[in-house]
Amino acid sequence: DQLISARAVRKAYGRTEALRGVSLDISAGEKLAITGPSGSGKSTLLLSLAGILRPEAGEISYDGRRLDDLSEAERTRLRRREFGVVLQFGQLVPELTAVENVALPLMLERHARASADRIARGWLERLDAGALADVVPGELSGGEAQRVALARALVTSPRVIFADEPTGALDTVAGEQVLVALYDAAKETGAAIVMVTHDNRVAARADREVRMLDGTIA
Ligand code: ADP
Ligand code: ADP
Numbered sequence: 001d002q003l004i005s006a007r008a009v010r011k012a013y014g015r016t017e018a019l020r021g022v023s024l025d026i027s028a029g030e031k032l033a034i035t036g037p038s039g040s041g042k043s044t045l046l047l048s049l050a051g052i053l054r055p056e057a058g059e060i061s062y063d064g065r066r067l068d069d070l071s072e073a074e075r076t077r078l079r080r081r082e083f084g085v086v087l088q089f090g091q092l093v094p095e096l097t098a099v100e101n102v103a104l105p106l107m108l109e110r111h112a113r114a115s116a117d118r119i120a121r122g123w124l125e126r127l128d129a130g131a132l133a134d135v136v137p138g139e140l141s142g143g144e145a146q147r148v149a150l151a152r153a154l155v156t157s158p159r160v161i162f163a164d165e166p167t168g169a170l171d172t173v174a175g176e177q178v179l180v181a182l183y184d185a186a187k188e189t190g191a192a193i194v195m196v197t198h199d200n201r202v203a204a205r206a207d208r209e210v211r212m213l214d215g216t217i218a
Contacts, residue, residue: 002061003028003159003192004049009058011044018044019055020215028159031186031193033203036212042196043164045212049194050083050162051075080108084153084191088165092137092145092152099124099133102151109156123151127181143174147181154185161186163195167202179205 004026011019018041026032026049034042047053049060051067060067062082067075079085092101102120107113124130127147137145146166153161166182167175179202186193195206203209211218 001027003030003063004194005061006045006049007059009045009048009055009060011041011048011053011055017215019048021058022215022217023058024049024210024217026160026192026194029186029190029192030208031183031206032195033206033209034194034196034212035198035200035203035209036218038198040212041215042212046162046164046194046196050085050160051079052085080105081156082159084156084158084161086146086149086153086161086163086166088168092140092149094137097134097136098129098140098148098151101137101148102155105152105156120151120155123155123185124148126185127151127154128177141174143170143177146170146174146178150178150182150185154189154191157189158191160192160194163193165196165198167197167199175199175202 002025006022006024009019009022022045034045036042044053048055062078070078099117099120102123103116106116106119121130121133124133127150129144129147129151132140132144132148140148167178170178182193197203
């Protein structure tokens with residue numbers, strides 16, 4: 001039974017057709033790798049599945065509901081509660097400490113500060129980043145920042161984690177640590193992972209690999 005279902009999805013930026021009719025089903029708890037050459041539409045597909053970009057044609061459903069039938073408030077709620085997103089460069093808020101960054105999605109959901117802080121510290125510890133709680137992003141290494149970003153994506157226990165090259169900016173060892181942390185956390189919570197990657201070893205660990213070529217699934 002399908003958690004996410006995309007049918008004939010099309011998305012263009014001006015004259016560039018980034019997605020030319022993509023259909024894809026993702027089951028609950030599945031680990032999916034999206035691979036393919038640069039410019040083939042991987043990021044556009046990921047952002048469309050996550051409800052961040054709106055395709056011009058086709059449909060994307062989550063849990064049986066079409067994303068384009070949801071109100072803006074419902075889409076926001078879905079993105080905050082059910083989805084966790086990690087991008088290549090982490091995108092932490094520079095003014096906030098690591099633990100404040102991780103607690104942010106909970107604060108947006110009106111959790112009390114003390115409980116948000118406790119839950120956020122718990123996720124940092126699980127990602128081997130407990131000691132970084134009070135450090136600001138500017139003082140973190142790339143791998144550390146990426147683990148903090150991962151903790152922030154996991155803190156709401158999302159049903160789907162969308163990750164765009166989460167190890168792209170890291171060396172092999174740091175990338176490996178981030179991935180192991182991501183897979184362990186997903187195993188624990190039963191979350192699905194939808195990940196864009198150009199690393200074959202990363203793709204090999206997924207349950208399934210979907211290869212993009214020129215805006216379609218090859
Ligand atoms: P990938 O992730 O596989 O590198 P993208 O989804 O980023 O592919 O891009 C697919 C195509 O769409 C590329 O030709 C890219 O240059 C173009 N593209 C992506 N984002 C934009 C944008 N914001 N504006 C214009 N063109 C874009
Ligand atoms: P990736 O391959 O990881 O998507 P890109 O370098 O293709 O990385 O894209 C990085 C960012 O630049 C994305 O936000 C994408 O939407 C945007 N982008 C990519 N191609 C173009 C383009 N031709 N014109 C404008 N923005 C673009």
